[in-house]
Amino acid sequence: MPSSAVKGIQFLVMFPCSCPAKSWRDLAEPLSLLSLSGDITGSVSQNLDQLLQMPVGCGEQNMVKFVPNILVLQYLEKIKQVTPKIKQQALEHMQSGYQRQLLYKHDNGSYSAFGKRDAEGNIWLTAFVARAFGQVRAYIYIDDQPVKDAVDWLGQNQLPSGCFRSVGKLFNNQLKGGVDDELSLTAYITASVLELHLDEKAAMVEKALGRLKKASHDVDSAYTQALMAYVFALAKDTEMRQQLLEKLDEKFLKPGTDESMTGSSLLVETMAYILLAHLSQPEVTASDITKFSPILHQLNQRCNSFGGFYSTQDTVVGLQALIKYAGLTYREAGNTKVMVRSKEALLLEFHVDGKNQLVLQQAPLLGIPGVYTVQVAGSGCVYVQTTLSYNVPAHKSEAVFVLHVETAPVEGNDAARKHFDHQVAVSYTGDRGSSNMALIEVKMLSGFIPVKSLVKALKKIPIVKRTEVDPEKVTIYLEELDKTLQNFTVSVEQEIEVQHLKPATVHVYDYYQPGDHATAEYNAPCSSGWVRNSVSEANCSVSKLPETWTRSC
Template sequence: MGLNSRPPASPSSPAVTSAVRQDFPETWIWSDVIANSDGSYHLKVKVPDTITSWVASGFSVNQEVGLGLTESSAKITVIKPFFISLNLPYSIVRGEEFALQVTVFNYFGQDLETEIKLLASTYFKIIKCDNKQLQSTDVIKNIQVANNDGKSVYFWVVATALGQIPIEVSAHAGLAADAMKATLLVKPEGQTQSYGTSQFIQISPGKSFETDFQVALPSNDTYVAGSAVIEFSVVGDIIGSALNNIDNLLKMPYGCGEQNLLHLVPDVFLLEYLTKSGQLTNEFDQKAKEFIIAGYQRELTFQRTDGSFSAFGNSDKAGSVWLSSFVIKCFHQAKEYIPVEDSKIAATMEWIIGLQGTDGTFAEPPEGKVIHTDMQKNPTRLANSINNANKYLENNFHSYSNDPYALAIISYALHKSGSLKLTDTLALLDKLAINKDGVTYWKKDVIESTSEGIWRGPYSQAKSYNIEIASYVLMVYAEKKDISKSLPILKWLIKQRNAFGGFSSTQDTVLGLEALASFATLVSGSGGTGITVTVSANSGSYVNTFDSITKENALFVQSVQARQHFHLFFNLPQTINSVKVIATGDGAALVQLNVRYNVNNANKNQFLLLDLSTTTLNKTLNLTLTASWNGSEVTGMVVVEINILTGYSLLDDGNFIQQIGSTFKKVEKSSNKVVIYLDELNAKPLKFTVGMVEELKIANVKPALVKVYRYYEPGTQATGFYSTSSGQTWEVACPQCCP
């Protein structure tokens, strides 16, 4: 029986109900299977709720006949004679108002009187047309839908809660019915800030550990109410949080050759550690190798025709000695786990050797750009494997007796070469070390820019170069199996990690994880019988005891999270709130606190200047950005991130950016953001315009964030907000909502 031959609905027929459709995957089946002896395999699965056509193809591998491909794809169409479709934005900012479009499709064989209901929710309010007031009740609209046609109705919605909020709509027409549930991401206003800290715990039988963490939020005039998210996590292995976030170690773009290594290198360290500690699972082994292969293949796209590597490959004027050396090290380490072309490494080594001076040092080519300014400021930092360079380090390390950054890299190089001078460089580092509260660290003296408008939490992350210093020294002591020297450095380094297990930039994350893996390998297998961690807050009104941490679950991250307005943890904002952590048992664990919140003000920087302006014409908005740098040192790579206003999209004519007097190295765009890479920023203002067009009717559009920052020092940043000047009421934005 065809779709149009079904019996017509009768007004006297009892109304039917429909299961709520809410399973809408973008892809459906992606499976590896073992076929039967006759080459067949039967897979029984539930069809998703999407009204669409699914196209399936496949391939097979056999030891005798090799690779087999399907000659043609299979197709299955999912259809209902009566169904609804929702059109809503992927995300909005709290307080923004939008029109939810509900379209009813009728292939039932006759015209249908249809009732559409938007169910009430505590997460949003709806305009009710009879009184034109926002209400938290069901809103019903009735329409007639012609046979073989579709018709739309509109509901004006204002989201009042944060997070993923459910929206459920139903349609009834006698014997026909359908219902859908979709989710809408509601983000807080302003810009997101965060802080956190970690504590490495070691206790023996009969002992206990107790400490307090502090939590605070900005004052009410800048803090976005309800935006705070407080998370506590515990894990029995210092590598555990990185393992659980291996594809998201940094909240930063990955568009250049050096940043891409973050998809390759950490997996190598983690695989090595898990293998040596006997904790490697087939699942992680497969996942990590997939990342390594993808990172390796992508990195090859940044290799230049002369064998060198640079941030953007052949589009750069010259290769980078520092990056090329870094890539060689990474590729050599990756060879343990994936096939790597030796010819690629050899070509890079020949290029580097050709740049070596008679004194054993290496210099960047004149046309090369400064990527990582601290790593490239001194050419001695670029050598660690060639005899002449090693002699240079041995003969000249005293010249850097007051520079802990240089001494740390020199010490690492001398350690790798087995030099007897290592004892002398470590002694110099000991003199420069800061030993405080059971931790050891170093600080490089630099002129730091100051930012206005940034509230500082009770815990702040160290600068990238200080994290790198500690990482190099920790690797030396860990590989020397010196636990007493390693442990205080480890405790400090752990405190600097972000919520995802990384640090602040690509380089310090790669080095930091390598150092942590070196120490973890040193002490693997020395854990106790188990440790129990309890956190309590708000004078004991909130208590959570995590599952006992044992060797079997040491890599599993346990966490508890609360949004501030749920009052699970605190009645914030107040001046200071104390969170108590108590651990008992026998063993070690890592306890981490992360606090994320939004502020509604921009931050200015004394050296990094940013100016924004907008113009509008009909549905088009042009954002003009001007940025400059008046600091004394070279910025290195600079990144510009532009968030798109809700309801807008970039002009699709390929000319969404009009550039004035500057050249971008790379531009990446997505549906809600534009990321622009610059070799550097200087005193000459960079000026360009980004064009956008209104796609959805949104009222009370909230300002969108623009951020400019030094990639290797993300704390050196300037932010600003822009918005549309075309404020409009819901009656103007959506006359169809209450016709």
């Protein structure tokens, strides 16, 4: 816009009606943070090591610490904005991510979430790893053999029909269901092999494309349609790509979304594949960019404050789409001034130019709740995001997890002051039959640390795939949970004596649908507190059943 122009956008920062004033007025720290960058990748490039505030301790989650570095570096090289610091950080993450991923490799070339602790490789993860290894070769040295072994193993699991046989447990059980299981798997693997540009695998690809083309008219799932559209875009089959996008554009290029997937990682993936399919056509015009900007807007709305999304797969695919868009629309920053005003005064002022275009600028937004105006003067483009943190009260809805926590021994004595056990019982009560991979996080009371040897022993339980111990919490990775109540014991010992202990929490959640969770509080057996058993509900930050209280001393 002309340098003399001033444009303003008004926005409202409010707490939901269910949040009482007391729950936010008593907090000392700022609750709202305004972030600004001159580039759509600003938050990503500044947070490559923490795109997700979730554990990344298995072979699929490790990829979120690995792949985004490749995407960001590709983009920054394209726009000639790579800084030595960002490049060094990205290369270090690539090297460590590559080495760590090899720990999850099976002897036959496949990969699984927990490596040889799993009975067999996982065909989804193997395709994901092969594609990433192929991309990272441009930046670090890797052995060609793992890529060859992985793709050969994928080929061994291709059926005469052209589809691929499902091997290993799916990451996310939202992807299950009818014929779309087989087709989405085939499309995913085909996209991975196409992105590797392996001429020797042309026959395998053609066979898969033939099957997908034949089945395309019978697909109802928006996710599978979007993934197939991207596959045909990679294969340069313009006719098939357009046929599939016409169905999807009716749903996603207008206000509203597919309500069956609202707020989920699957919705992010679906929109990202639609955007990638549009952006992968031979020529993208300015009118094309305008046409599918609603999808970009919906993706940006679902970004977290670090540039990631809900979980692993959607973060990688979502970033791939956003970065491809950014590469097509990038222009060097001019000289832009951004002012944030309340009704009463000028609160914040930022300046964006070519020197700090990729810098993520942040400042607390004071005076919330309230109405604010962002005014922009100068020339260029800026991306502004507000992050609001608040407490919400418990409320009843459909239960997803049941979580019971007790400390033992129940009676306080001298021994219990030094050492006690958490007895955790958990089950899944949602409508899917079983959860996805679930994680239990046991936060430590002040002055206590986990007994590492006893936590490690939990891996003898069949559904426990991994445990992690740090001074502040224990994380237990569970393959899945169903309606069967599962029991775990986490032992702790006192390291430093602390007076007037405050309660700590035990948290269980579905890794791929974090809104499905439960939280329970506990205190030491010799404290004058209580242990709360709680049940969580979907889409509620803090949740419980009518309280059941157990006296802890």
